[in-house]
Amino acid sequence: MDVDESLDEAVLLGLQEDTFVTEEQRQEAEAERRRKQRKQRLLQLQAAEEVSSAPNKEVPSNHVSIPVREPLNNFAEAEDDIKLNGEDKDDEFDMFSSSVSPVGQSDKSGDKNSSNTHSRGDHNHQEDWDDAEGYYKAVIGETISVLDDSIRLRVAGVVGKGVFSTVIQCSTISNTSSTSLPPIVALKCIRHNETMAKAAMNELQTLQKLNGSPGIVPLLLPTALTPLEHRGHVLLIFVYMEYNLRDVLQKFGKGVGLSLPAVRSYFGQLLAAATHLQKHGIIHADIKPDNILVSSDFSVVQLADFGSAIHVNSPEQNQITPYLVSRYYRAPEIVLGLTPTFAIDLWSIAVSVAELFLGDVVFRGRSNNEMLYEFMQHLGPFSNRVIRQHLVQCQKFPDVVQQFQASEGAYYVFLQQTVDAVSGNAVYKRLSLQRTTEEQKFPLATPLKQRLLKAKSANDSKKIVLQFADLLQKCLALDSTKRIPLKEALRHEFFQK
Numbered sequence: 185m186d187v188d189e190s191l192d193e194a195v196l197l198g199l200q201e202d203t204f205v206t207e208e209q210r211q212e213a214e215a216e217r218r219r220k221q222r223k224q225r226l227l228q229l230q231a232a233e234e235v236s237s238a239p240n241k242e243v244p245s246n247h248v249s250i251p252v253r254e255p256l257n258n259f260a261e262a263e264d265d266i267k268l269n270g271e272d273k274d275d276e277f278d279m280f281s282s283s284v285s286p287v288g289q290s291d292k293s294g295d296k297n298s299s300n301t302h303s304r305g306d307h308n309h310q311e312d313w314d315d316a317e318g319y320y321k322a323v324i325g326e327t328i329s330v331l332d333d334s335i336r337l338r339v340a341g342v343v344g345k346g347v348f349s350t351v352i353q354c355s356t357i358s359n360t361s362s363t364s365l366p367p368i369v370a371l372k373c374i375r376h377n378e379t380m381a382k383a384a385m386n387e388l389q390t391l392q393k394l395n396g397s398p399g400i401v402p403l404l405l406p407t408a409l410t411p412l413e414h415r416g417h418v419l420l421i422f423v424y425m426e427y428n429l430r431d432v433l434q435k436f437g438k439g440v441g442l443s444l445p446a447v448r449s450y451f452g453q454l455l456a457a458a459t460h461l462q463k464h465g466i467i468h469a470d471i472k473p474d475n476i477l478v479s480s481d482f483s484v485v486q487l488a489d490f491g492s493a494i495h496v497n498s499p500e501q502n503q504i505t506p507y508l509v510s511r512y513y514r515a516p517e518i519v520l521g522l523t524p525t526f527a528i529d530l531w532s533i534a535v536s537v538a539e540l541f542l543g544d545v546v547f548r549g550r551s552n553n554e555m556l557y558e559f560m561q562h563l564g565p566f567s568n569r570v571i572r573q574h575l576v577q578c579q580k581f582p583d584v585v586q587q588f589q590a591s592e593g594a595y596y597v598f599l600q601q602t603v604d605a606v607s608g609n610a611v612y613k614r615l616s617l618q619r620t621t622e623e624q625k626f627p628l629a630t631p632l633k634q635r636l637l638k639a640k641s642a643n644d645s646k647k648i649v650l651q652f653a654d655l656l657q658k659c660l661a662l663d664s665t666k667r668i669p670l671k672e673a674l675r676h677e678f679f680q681k
């Protein structure tokens with residue numbers, strides 16, 4: 185591999201320099217701002233948690249499902265932002281937002297009071313119920329009645345907030361409807377916005393197809409495709425789950441990861457859930473620790489948030505977007521603008537469970553371009569076939585940024601994005617990647633296997649960690665067509681006790 189001279193990306197890609205450079209810089213600045221904000225918030229939460237004993241959040245001392253590993257010295261200097269929260273969302277723009285403030289992260293971790301600070305006007309106007317972004321301003325203790333008052337729910341607190349909704353924990357006060365409800369439910373209150381409501385219909389349709397499948401969070405209401413509504417907000421009522429995997433990782437695996445038996449159990453359950461998705465022709469398309477819910481005894485995991493789900497037989501849904509899935513969990517074929525398949529979920533599952541074990545994000549790139557660099561550092565070069573497909577897609581879809589160039593003689597040229605030290609502008613280095621590894625000058629990262637072995641605790645058997653590494657490698661084939669089939673993955677020796 186040779187590192188050629190830096191060339192301006194505008195020259196290489198034929199893009200307007202100003203537009204692209206400004207956008208990249210804006211993204212990075214926004215990412216930094218969000219990271220700082222999130223970190224501050226998490227530090228506050230952690231401080232609050234330390235002073236309160238929070239008995240309902242502690243793992244029972246005799247609990248065996250999720251044994252926590254001893255801290256390892258080699259992780260002592262791990263980046264603190266990873267310990268706090270794995271993922272940035274800097275390329276997830278909220279196009280529906282009317283302000284520049286980012287959408288908040290999950291409000292779990294016991295911050296149930298976050299919802300009661302809102303006030304309402306005396307008039308029955310939408311703005312009395314919604315904030316500027318169209319989120320429902322839930323007030324602790326208020327009653328929400330649905331289905332002609334046959335169901336009454338009392339708001340206990342906001343437990344999650346995403347781009348599409350706020351998720352509110354509610355207790356069931358009364359229920360004379362034909363659907364039985366548990367005493368506590370999760371109410372997903374979609375933002376007041378036409379596009380959001382349409383997305384919610386997609387989620388509703390998907391969930392109704394999948395309802396009853398193991399590993400998928402059960403939707404309690406609505407039972408038909410007629411949406412439930414409250415003050416102009418579409419509502420979905422789910423079984424309430426105490427945690428998500430991000431919470432669990434922060435609470436029990438900060439910087440060191442979770443125990444191997446816990447990771448193995450979660451991995452198996454997620455692969456089984458993926459087989460149900462495949463059976464119903466559904467790609468989740470946003471699997472990450474935040475969207476994997478965990479039961480109060482930590483033994484069961486379930487996939488949530490089907491707002492981005494793709495129905496493979498519905499051609500209008502198979503749109504090409506290089507920003508599908510949150511970046512750290514995004515499969516290479518998405519970055520390259522190829523058509524997403526079930527294999528993108530397998531990729532996201534594999535990087536999520538590897539993160540659970542490592543206590544650290546597996547591929548940490550600040551942009552799609554950096555993600556590609558990370559992939560090649562860890563997993564080697566892309567095949568010619570994949571590069572050719574990428575170049576074809578670049579011609580067809582304007583959103584797909586050209587990341588490689590075909591090259592005579594050389595294997596291919598990767599257009600690595602960097603920032604010019606003098607001008608601060610984005611520039612591209614042309615990295616000519618040779619096929620033969622002995623000629624590689626590419627700074628290879630520590631192989632995943634080594635990272636896993638380093639993260640292993642004294643309690644973990646080396647043999648099983650190596651089996652885990654082998655299975656992960658098979659799930660993380662750069663070429664999506666080479667990834668291990670789900671059935672085979674479930675039969676892998678890693679799962680044989």
Ligand SMILES: Nc1ncnc2c1ncn2[C@@H]1O[C@H](COP(=O)(O)OP(=O)(O)OP(=O)(O)O)[C@@H](O)[C@H]1O
Nearest residue numbers: 344346347348349351370422423424425428474489
């Ligand atoms: N059934 C549930 N029980 C408890 N908490 C839940 C439940 N469903 C969702 N949550 C919490 O709410 C958060 C947001 O939910 P969800 O991801 O469905 O919302 P969204 O608005 O679609 O988010 P995104 O921005 O990821 O698209 C989740 O990360 C999770 O922490």
